[in-house]
Amino acid sequence: MGFLLLGVDSFIACIALGPIISRRLYVPIAAMFGICDGLGFLLGSAFHWSMPDSIGTNLPTVVLTLLGLYWVGIACFCAFAGTAQNYLASSRWLMWILPVVLSLDNVTYGLVDGISAHASVWVSAGEQALSSALLAAAGLAVGIALVRVVPEKKRGPVLLNAVAGGAMIVAAGALRLWG
Numbered sequence: 001m002g003f004l005l006l007g008v009d010s011f012i013a014c015i016a017l018g019p020i021i022s023r024r025l026y027v028p029i030a031a032m033f034g035i036c037d038g039l040g041f042l043l044g045s046a047f048h049w050s051m052p053d054s055i056g057t058n059l060p061t062v063v064l065t066l067l068g069l070y071w072v073g074i075a076c077f078c079a080f081a082g083t084a085q086n087y088l089a090s091s092r093w094l095m096w097i098l099p100v101v102l103s104l105d106n107v108t109y110g111l112v113d114g115i116s117a118h119a120s121v122w123v124s125a126g127e128q129a130l131s132s133a134l135l136a137a138a139g140l141a142v143g144i145a146l147v148r149v150v151p152e153k154k155r156g157p158v159l160l161n162a163v164a165g166g167a168m169i170v171a172a173g174a175l176r177l178w179g
Contacts, residue, residue, distance in 0.1 A: 009102045009105065009175055010030075011142075012171040012174050013139065013168070014135075014142075015140075016167035016171050018139065018144045019167075020071075020160050021140075029096075030134075033098075033102070034129040034132045034134075035099070035133075036103035037099075037106045038128050040103030040104065041125045041128050042121065044106065060102050060105065060175060063097070065172040067165075067168050068166065068168030068170075068171070072166060106128060
């Protein structure tokens with residue numbers, strides 16, 4: 001049951017990503033979270049890499065905070081400069097590093113907890129990948145639903161980017177508390 005908790009970071013991060021990604025990226029980004037978490041567990045359990053707990057705990061929080069600050073900064077710059085589309089579109093590629101960074105907790109889980117007796121490492125990794133992908137998809141759905149609350153007139157790309165950045169900073173705090 002602990003493997004379900006490892007997907008919570010994907011859920012939290014995808015709530016923030018939901019407002020700024022296009023519909024065609026929903027499935028690929030959710031799948032990427034699942035794949036990275038499954039591979040992270042396999043790496044930790046197969047190679048027995050040693051990693052300080054502080055890296056698995058603090059690095060994802062730092063990356064989420066920096067990415068949130070970056071997106072808020074881009075939104076503020078675009079609001080004042082009036083060139084929203086070019087900068088906002090070019091800043092979204094950074095979302096693809098989130099699944100990789102957030103899989104560090106799965107590497108440490110594979111190192112410390114490993115797999116239980118008589119269990120397959122592949123089945124355990126598959127469970128984690130599926131859990132993470134489904135929780136990421138649920139997070140995207142929540143993020144999209146939250147955006148729908150904002151009136152359509154005010155739902156511009158600058159506001160969505162600022163909201164996503166702010167949500168990413170809040171997600172970093174939530175991840176630090178519960179992660």
